[in-house]
Amino acid sequence: MGSLYAHDILCSPAFDVSISYSMAHLTMWTYKALIKPIAPSNNLANVRAQEPSRTCQSCAAVVPDRRKAINDLIKIDYKRVDLYPDFPELKASAKAGCGLCRLIRKTIREKWAIRPMEEWGVGPLREKEGLWDELLKASWDRKVKIHNLSFSLKKVPSAMPMSSDTRATTEKDDYQGMVVFFGLEFGPVTLLSSPDGAGLYGEIGQVLGFKVYDSQGARAFSSDWDRLMSL
Numbered sequence: 614m615g616s617l618y619a620h621d622i623l624c625s626p627a628f629d630v631s632i633s634y635s636m637a638h639l640t641m642w643t644y645k646a647l648i649k650p651i652a653p654s655n656n657l658a659n660v661r662a663q664e665p666s667r668t669c670q671s672c673a674a675v676v677p678d679r680r681k682a683i684n685d686l687i688k689i690d691y692k693r694v695d696l697y698p699d700f701p702e703l704k705a706s707a708k709a710g711c712g713l714c715r716l717i718r719k720t721i722r723e724k725w726a727i728r729p730m731e732e733w734g735v736g737p738l739r740e741k742e743g744l745w746d747e748l749l750k751a752s753w754d755r756k757v758k759i760h761n762l763s764f765s766l767k768k769v770p771s772a773m774p775m776s777s778d779t780r781a782t783t784e785k786d787d788y789q790g791m792v793v794f795f796g797l798e799f800g801p802v803t804l805l806s807s808p809d810g811a812g813l814y815g816e817i818g819q820v821l822g823f824k825v826y827d828s829q830g831a832r833a834f835s836s837d838w839d840r841l842m843s844l
Contacts (some may be wrong), residue, residue: 618666618754628650634639645749647801647817648738651698669711677764677792677827685790689762694802697755699724713738718760721799721823730800733831748805756802765794792827794818 679689697703702720707715729737738745768790800818807813 618672625695627668642732642753643749643754644745644751644801644805645740646753646755647696647730648726648740650747651722666739669706669709669714671706671784672711672713675713675762679766685766685768687766687792689764691721691760691762695757695759696759698725700757705718716823717797719825721757722757724819725822728819730817732814733818735815735818751805753801754803757799758802759797759799759818761796761798763796764792765796766790767793792825795823795825 635703671691671693674691677688679687681687693702700721703714703718707718729739731737732745735744736742738749740749765841798818800816804815804817805813
């Protein structure tokens with residue numbers, strides 16, 4: 614009975630989850646993880662298969678307000694800190710229904726180390742260079758920050774005359790073009806430093822980009838398009 618009970622526990626999904634969680638915490642992580650891809654998860658949710666039921670509090674701020682555009686760039690006040698390699702906070706939020714958390718987590722995990730992270734102003738992290746030997750051997754707390762979110766605008770000249778109503782609306786809303794791109798940066802929170810607290814390396818990170826469809830911008834020209842099609 615004893616060995617049968619042990620077998621049941623060892624084969625249960627709950628035991629698999631606890632072992633996976635324990636192993637993540639017991640593993641000696643180093644900054645070398647920054648240049649190694651994350652192994653794919655078999656049960657990772659497909660972003661297209663599940664419709665988000667709600668947006669989490671953090672992602673609710675991710676809205677392109679054209680009135681805040683500077684040089685065709687809308688910066689978003691957003692910063693998240695999560696733990697490599699499973700990103701449990703993003704995962705929990707995604708399971709609760711936040712589609713953006715699901716997309717960010719899925720993309721970071723898939724793109725991790727496919728293209729090297731960079732020490733900004735120096736270059737991509739590479740073992741062969743020898744510049745980051747001390748960094749890649751040092752222990753790492755696995756904290757990853759996700760920040761510097763922004764939307765890019767593109768001027769879209771209209772080939773047709775705008776109606777007075779559309780022109781008034783776009784001028785009132787300070788319309789500056791179509792939102793065509795969404796970007797963010799991620800990288801380690803903690804930077805390696807010497808015993809006296811001096812930083813040994815600069816900021817390290819990587820940029821991700823997503824093409825977006827701007828339904829609001831498209832609607833700004835819809836009345837003119839409909840009028841043209843009816844002629």
